[in-house]
Structures are given as C-alpha cells and as structure tokens.
Amino acid sequence: MLQSFRHTPEYLSTMADGTVKQLNPFSGTEVWTVPGRGNRPLGIMTADPKPLDPADHARHCAFCAERYLETPPEKSRVVQHEDGRYETLYRLPAANLFDTVAEFRRIPNLFEILSFDYWNANYGYVLPDRIAERKAAYLADPKGLAHVLAVIDNKLKASGKTPAQIDELSVEEKVAAASGFFGGGHDVIVARRHYVDGATDDTQTAASGTLTMDEHHQFTAFTIDGIKGLYDLNRYARYVAVFQNWLKPAGASFDHLHKQLVAIDERGVQHENALMRLRGNPNVFNEDAVNYASYKNLVIAENEHAIMFAGFGHRYPTIEIYSKSETSDPWEQTDAEVRGMSDLIHAAHAATGVDVPCNEEWHYRPADVDLAMPWRVMLKWRVSTLAGFEGATKIYLNTIDPANVRDRVVNKLFALRAQGKVAENLQIAFEAACRPNCLRYNKVAR
DSSP states (O other): OOOOOOOOOOOEEEOTTSOEEEEOTTTOOEEEEOTTTTOSOOSOOOSSOOBOOGGGTTOSSTTSTTOGGGSOOOSEEEEEOTTSOEEEEESOOGGGTTSSOOSEEEEEOSSOSSOHHHHHHHHOOOOOHHHHHHHHHHHHSHHHHHHHHHHHHHHHHHTTOOHHHHHHSOHHHHHHTTHHHHHOSEEEEEESOSBOTTOOBTTOBOOGGGSOHHHHHHHHHHHHHHHHHHHHHOTTOSEEEEEEEESGGGTOSSSSOEEEEEEESSOOHHHHHHHHHHHHOTTHHIIIIIHHHHHTTOEEEEOSSEEEEEOOSOSSOEEEEEEOOSOSSGGGSOHHHHHHHHHHHHHHHHHHOTTSOEEEEEEOOOTTOOSOOOOEEEEEEOOSOOOHHHHHHSEEEOSSOHHHHHHHHHHHHHHHHHTTSSOTTOEEGGGSOOOTTOOOTTTTTO
16 A cells, blocks of 8 residues: 655745745745845945934933833833843832833833724723722822823824813813723833944944843743733733834834734734644644755754744745744743743844844734644845735735845854854754754644
C-alpha cells in the first residue's frame, strides 16, 4: 500500500524574469514583487533637521513626562528604582502623578475605537464595582476632578465643539462622559522618551529599537499585563487587538513610541481565516509558516523561545516572530518565554531603523477559542502605497521580496550584535538551528 504524504502548496515562486509571486497561507493574499521596484532607500529622509530646545525636554507632545495631565487618568505605570529594579504601580491619584517618572504608562485612549457607550448600549455593560469606586474616588479629589474636566474639555474641543458650547455643559454632564476614562476598552501603552537621551535634533526620535533589551522586555510584559487587564474588565470582549503604529505614514498620531490595545466583540477576519486552517491541520503554523520559511532559507534569527523569519504573502514587506512556547496565551507564558519574544521583536525594530514607518501587529489565541495556537508578531514596513492596480486586481505589489528582507535584516543584525545593541544570544541566519516543528503549541496533539 502506498503511503500518502501531505502536499505543501508553493507559497513562493520566482518567474523567469525574476518576478517573485507570493501567496499568504492563512489569508490567501496574493503578492507580486517585480524586479527593480525595490531599489531605493526605505526610510523617511529629513532634509532639514531642526535643533531641539533643551527647555522642551519631556514636553514635546501630550505623551511626554511633563504633560501627564493632558491625557486621561492612567491605569498603571512602570517605574524604575535607583537599584535598577522595575515596579508596576496601579491607579495613581492625580496628586501623585508627578511623584515618579513612568518608564511606561497605560492610559485610556481619548478617542476610543469602541467607546464605553458602544459596550453599554449593545451589551448592557456597566462599570464593575471596583472601577466605579475608583472613578468616584478620583473625582472626589479636587485635583482629580480638575484633571478629568480639563481632558473632557480638550476632547470636546477636538470633536468640534465651540468654547461657548463647552461652557454650557454642567460639571455633571461632563463627568457623565468620563466612564470611558476608567472602564473603557481602548488603552495606550506610552514609553517615556520622545527623543533618545542626549538628542540634539528632531531626527533622533526614540523608537522600539532604541530601547535597551531590558526596557523592551518591560514594554512587552507591560503590554501583556494590559491585555489581561482588558479581558478581566469586560466579559463581553472576545479579543484584544494589539498594534503599534510607528510614524505618520503608518497611522501614528504622535511620533512618540506607543502601542494600542483595543477590546473588540469579534475575533476578526484574520483569526477566522487562521482558525479555519488550524481546524483542518493542527500543525499548520509549523508546516505552512515556520517550516516553510526554513526550507526557503528565510529564517533571520532564533533563540531558545522564539524564531524570526521574513514573511511571505503580505501587502507590505514583513518580519514575522513566533513564540515557541507550549502555552498559547501570552499572559500565561514564563518570563523567560516573554523575554525571548521581546528580544527578537526588539532586534527586528533595531534592524529596521527608526526612520522606517511600520506597524507592529500581535496575534494570539482569542478568548473564546479552545484550539492551541502560537503567539506571533508581525512587523510590517509601510514603504509602499496601495493604488489602482491593487484595487482592480486584489494582487498587491510589494517592493521588496522576502529574500531581500532577510538579507537586509540579517546584515544589520550581525553589526548590531557586535555593538551590543541587540541580545547577545541571537542565533542569526546560518547560526540558527531551524529544526522542523520548533513551535511547541501543538505538542499535546502531536
């Protein structure tokens, strides 16, 4: 009897003229890379750097450390003590906001994607007792009330209200709009620096790749803590989307490092497609992602807990980082496993550079899914503009093929590691083991 073998589709193929055709194994997105279209610098070039005024240190935008009162009441912050130890502080009163300097803050988004009213009107969601008590205590403090009223006034102004219209509202009417500041489902994780320490001009923006490895680990762990916090807050949330928009071409409102967490009441099309593939083949994330990338020599780097490769079938050049952990939920992973992911994400950003617009997207198992699936992060370089061809054909022209992404990142990683700017334990390119089925999420099923 002949043994049957599962046939792996060809997700990457190169035509005789050098055109690379890609197919995404999970979304079905078709991408072409045409020779010669990617031979240009990736980053935004600043023709006339402007010097920085030292007097504006920590005051460049509303996310900066001397402007805490311009954002809604924070939910938590990470501080670093003199001995180097990090600590997370929760629910600080307004009077104590400037007692410490936050390395990272979790604050409500002033303009939520899904507002508190959305959850209330559609699901009957109300503030849990502990959150309602926190809101009452914050507003009972004169400094807290003044803080909330000032932020609401700014929000109303940004929404198009005139000063006269704002003045007509009573304190009670303004406070009624503040529930989202305490129990909303859209948070922002804000880093301390706007520019790197010692910056002299406005080209020296602080980004994920300019953080130290320890700082980025805190950034990652704090984000995970925020995901769990939103699930604990709202039982109607089926998924918490996590993303980072870097620079305005990638959708950032501020060129100040931050991530966003958004609780939504659906899994999203991306996950529905992935789940359909996963139900048909529980090992699909190994076979059609990591293994396939390894066979095509697209692996960029690896460590004990994660692996990074040049992605294929994405609208934009993409670096993918997968957790090898047996544990699907990031908040249930060990600190070492989170650190392994953080180190590779940090390395991807450092190699990309601060002047390249990009989106960082997190993907992990939705709350109501019982199938095992790996935590994975995509870093997408926003270096091309979708136009008529893509709209007419749904075939996306990607200016840099996966092999070129791999080569660009690998070359930079060797140099960055030699300079001590990325994790020393990175196994880069040919150093990586690239063992088949290195993702252990499906270990029990296998």
